[in-house]
Amino acid sequence: MTSPDPQSPVPQPSEPESRDRVYRSAPAIVGGVLLLAVTGWIGIDAVVSGEGRTPWLALALMLLVVPLVAAFTLRPAVYAGEDRLRVRNPFRVIVLPWGRIASLKSAYTNEVLTESGAKYQLWAVPVSLRARKKAARREMRASAQARRAMGRDEGRGSALGTRAGLGGGLGAGPVSDGPVRAETDRIMDELRGLHEARHEAESAQGEVTVRWAYEVVGPAVAGAVLVAVLLLVG
Structure with a gap:
């Protein structure tokens, strides 16, 4: 052997x-x-x-x-990597290193702005005003339910604390999982997080390139x- x-x-x-x-x-x-x-x-x-x-x-x-x-x-598609953002729009493909991106903007359209002032629309991540309104309504309902649940918990805790001579509540109520967001707004939040994390990385520097399809x-x-x-x- x-x-x-x-x-x-x-x-x-x-x-x-x-x-x-x-x-x-x-x-x-x-x-x-x-x-x-x-x-x-x-x-x-x-x-x-x-x-x-x-x-x-x-x-x-x-x-x-x-x-x-x-x-x-x-x-249309958006490819988000560790070093760059690749935007495939109907007639162009734009490759943007994270270090060259100034911000990602959401209004009536979702856009990426470069440090040189150029602006490119993200066709694959369209803004839906209907989805935003729906998410806002869900957020309002979730907030109202959380306030009602917290009020019930505080009332229960006050009653028990009075009997036990403690004078305080027992719990802090339900913890929210965060604001309700529309799908495309959540995507933009993820892209902003990647941009913030990788903006200063050495491998995320370079030049913006644009190719016609x-x-x-x-x-x-x-x-x-x-x-x-x-x-x-x-």
Whole structure:
């Protein structure tokens, strides 16, 4: 039986790679799938059953519409990593190191602002005023229930304390889990937390890069040109 060589290196377990957090809009994806299904159904029916220039016009319209629908519904995503934020919008991909981000702003849209003053909208994290109002109503109900529960506990504690000669309550009431927030507002809170934690990191420095999505723009422009030519030719 051979003994292990003391000079041979001991294999170390590989560290798991940190994965980006991915944020996308589920309603937009569902709507995009439905729109693409309807577009495909109508377009294919026109190609198969149409006469004259109708099949060609249908193909040109599909070449124009399909990339645009996919761009505004299926494509948007936000990837948050340890060192940078990657924003995939309908027509552009923006890579922003955390050290170059000045703030993340939420108003009627969610946006990221760079130190140079540039502003980029987060299409994958849309603001829902309806969700904000719903969260605010839930917060008001939760606060009212907490106040009522605390009042009952204080009354019970005062009564027991009076009987025992203690003159004080027994409990501090329920502890709140924090304010109720809309889903996209919670996402923005997470992104702000990452930005605050990684803003000064050496690996989170660099330049902001912007790349146009030619895989979307190219087919859409080609479809628009074909539609215009077919309509002009008559």
